[in-house]
Amino acid sequence: MARGLQKEQAQAKSREKMAKAAGGKSQLSTRAAGLKISCPACKAPMSDYKNFKDHFEAKHPKLPLPAEGSVLPA
Ligand SMILES: [Zn+2]
Numbered sequence: 001m002a003r004g005l006q007k008e009q010a011q012a013k014s015r016e017k018m019a020k021a022a023g024g025k026s027q028l029s030t031r032a033a034g035l036k037i038s039c040p041a042c043k044a045p046m047s048d049y050k051n052f053k054d055h056f057e058a059k060h061p062k063l064p065l066p067a068e069g070s071v072l073p074a
Contacts, residue, residue, distance in 0.1 A: 037071045
């Protein structure tokens with residue numbers, strides 16, 4: 001009985017994992033396609049804020065990092 005329960009839990013877990021992976025992936029590509037931002041300092045195009053933040057911290061460490069809402073299209 002314990003074995004059956006474990007199997008069920010494992011199946012539920014893998015289903016959850018797969019749904020999460022699929023959902024996360026499609027959401028990510030939608031975001032990448034829909035949101036285009038550019039660095040205010042050097043106009044380099046960025047696919048999302050995380051990308052932009054990494055770029056900004058690496059390339060413009062002396063400038064204050066703009067807030068997410070100020071670089072993303074409204
Ligand atoms: Zn830049």
